[in-house]
Amino acid sequence: MDVLETLDLSSLESVDRETQQKSIRSLEEGKVIYLPKLGFALNPHENAFLTPKLLSPKSKNVSFDSRRGVHGADCENKDELKAMMERFASHANQVIKSLFPAYADHIKQGRTSFRPAEISGRPSSYRKDDTRLHVDAFPATPVRGNRILRVFTNVNPNGVPRIWKLGEPFETVVEKIIPWIHGPLPGLSYLLKTFKITKGVRSAYDHYMLHMHDMMKGDLEYQKSAGQTEFHFPPQSTWVVYTDQVSHAALSGQFLFEQTFYLPPKGLCHEESSPLKILERFLGKKLI
Numbered sequence: 001m002d003v004l005e006t007l008d009l010s011s012l013e014s015v016d017r018e019t020q021q022k023s024i025r026s027l028e029e030g031k032v033i034y035l036p037k038l039g040f041a042l043n044p045h046e047n048a049f050l051t052p053k054l055l056s057p058k059s060k061n062v063s064f065d066s067r068r069g070v071h072g073a074d075c076e077n078k079d080e081l082k083a084m085m086e087r088f089a090s091h092a093n094q095v096i097k098s099l100f101p102a103y104a105d106h107i108k109q110g111r112t113s114f115r116p117a118e119i120s121g122r123p124s125s126y127r128k129d130d131t132r133l134h135v136d137a138f139p140a141t142p143v144r145g146n147r148i149l150r151v152f153t154n155v156n157p158n159g160v161p162r163i164w165k166l167g168e169p170f171e172t173v174v175e176k177i178i179p180w181i182h183g184p185l186p187g188l189s190y191l192l193k194t195f196k197i198t199k200g201v202r203s204a205y206d207h208y209m210l211h212m213h214d215m216m217k218g219d220l221e222y223q224k225s226a227g228q229t230e231f232h233f234p235p236q237s238t239w240v241v242y243t244d245q246v247s248h249a250a251l252s253g254q255f256l257f258e259q260t261f262y263l264p265p266k267g268l269c270h271e272e273s274s275p276l277k278i279l280e281r282f283l284g285k286k287l288i
């Protein structure tokens, strides 16, 4: 399967129904929706934010959500930074509305992130090393079957691409990794919640997804032997991915916006190809 579905759109106005239907099918089947001509233009004064010096000492990203405001930045003109983050959030929202109108009733907008630091050569533990192939799963924030949908735009001003690796189909990852993962220990999910290690109860689905994420990253033989292709996302291109389904690794690049959305399973158009349904079929049991 070709991992990319390329759409030749340079504007989000009047996306036709055929394109919308093709896009939603490809997205839910585990492809990356790639928009090489759809960028995000910064206002001239926002170019001042294109520096890793913007980040507070322990932050990798600037993050924003409407309830908590802007976090992770050390700068004086916070209002301008917030306005830029809000503008990207609303741009990403427009991307979803135009390409996937069927999601309108169920989708929830999550955090917006701006990543001004170079990602290659950054030291981290293997679990946090996003240069290794993985599917996204959050240790502290169980999603309980909700999908993790992300919109990315490379805004590098120096012509530098964002380089990703895209791995094997989700079914293949499951076949290789899941047989090595033990089921959740009875009662553990409630202990994790009681001691505030997780926000909410970690479902069996979250357990398998998190262990799959860790095992993929921790197995260097898997990292070498898994089917993978490298892709360069050029500046002023946008891509939309279910990162809980598409095996991916971010190898290098600097200056990226990302918007996270959450979609409950009932909002999907082709639920049978979701990670939850694939895992449930493979394991022969309900996970939520």
Ligand SMILES: [Fe+2]
Pocket (backbone or CB within 6 Å): 130, 134, 135, 136, 243, 248
């Ligand atoms: Fe990721």
